[in-house]
Amino acid sequence: MKVPNAQQRRLLDLADLDADIAKAKHERKNLPEDAELAKLAETAESIREDRARAQVAVDNLQAEYDRVDAELTGTTKQLNRDQEQIDAGLVSHKVLTELQHEVTGLRRRAENLETELLEVMEQQEATDAESERTEAALLHATEQELDLIGRRDAAALTVDQRLEDMDAKRIATVAEVGDELITIYERLRSQGKVGAGLVRQRRCGACRMEMDPRTLATIAAKDDDEVLRCEECGAIMVRTDQSGLPKPAAAE
Numbered sequence: 379m380k381v382p383n384a385q386q387r388r389l390l391d392l393a394d395l396d397a398d399i400a401k402a403k404h405e406r407k408n409l410p411e412d413a414e415l416a417k418l419a420e421t422a423e424s425i426r427e428d429r430a431r432a433q434v435a436v437d438n439l440q441a442e443y444d445r446v447d448a449e450l451t452g453t454t455k456q457l458n459r460d461q462e463q464i465d466a467g468l469v470s471h472k473v474l475t476e477l478q479h480e481v482t483g484l485r486r487r488a489e490n491l492e493t494e495l496l497e498v499m500e501q502q503e504a505t506d507a508e509s510e511r512t513e514a515a516l517l518h519a520t521e522q523e524l525d526l527i528g529r530r531d532a533a534a535l536t537v538d539q540r541l542e543d544m545d546a547k548r549i550a551t552v553a554e555v556g557d558e559l560i561t562i563y564e565r566l567r568s569q570g571k572v573g574a575g576l577v578r579q580r581r582c583g584a585c586r587m588e589m590d591p592r593t594l595a596t597i598a599a600k601d602d603d604e605v606l607r608c609e610e611c612g613a614i615m616v617r618t619d620q621s622g623l624p625k626p627a628a629a630e
């Protein structure tokens with residue numbers, strides 16, 4: 379098969395372009411901002427768990443507070459009723475003694491309940507602080523997330539635009555290379571191979587396989603327009619001034 383050498387050289391540009399496109403696609407899929415976002419999502423999840431735990435503690439303590447407070451209110455009411463009866467002085471000596479005894483017990487009970495209430499309030503301070511801490515941490519994480527999403531989108535857009543430009547350039551290059559070479563090139567690429575490479579330093583540019591002097595001499599003797607294939611990887615081997623091939627005359 380013969381294709382003008384200039385056209386074959388455009389195939390090298392296409393191979394470079396395809397390598398760049400593959401790199402850009404990899405970059406697009408592995409944006410550092412996406413990795414940071416995934417990490418941040420884990421952090422936020424852990425904060426949400428802390429917040430839920432803190433909320434349960436807050437609720438439990440509030441229930442405890444309400445229970446002690448209600449008991450204290452009841453005790454105080456009973457205390458006041460007894461005291462009123464004592465103060466009114468209308469009860470018998472026996473009842474009075476009983477009431478005074480009850481009042482002493484109720485006072486002790488009220489004091490204990492007040493102490494208990496203070497303890498609950500102290501614990502509430504700690505759980506409220508933890509609840510506020512988790513709220514603030516979550517807000518901070520949300521802000522960070524929004525900032526990261528903004529930066530991720532900007533980075534993605536830059537890569538997408540680069541890919542778009544390269545795709546346009548690719549269409550133009552494909553047209554210049556021509557159907558014959560493109561068919562071979564694309565078939566190789568569909569097999570996961572490079573498709574084309576520059577012969578350089580005795581090697582196939584696609585698979586880096588070193589060629590023996592005999593093969594090199596054969597290649598050098600071929601007409602410039604002859605399409606050569608690598609025996610190893612099947613790639614179209616393009617020759618340029620950089621190929622450093624032996625002079626055809628020396629090969630004969």
Ligand SMILES: [Zn+2]
Nearest residue numbers: 582585608611
């Ligand atoms: Zn090769």
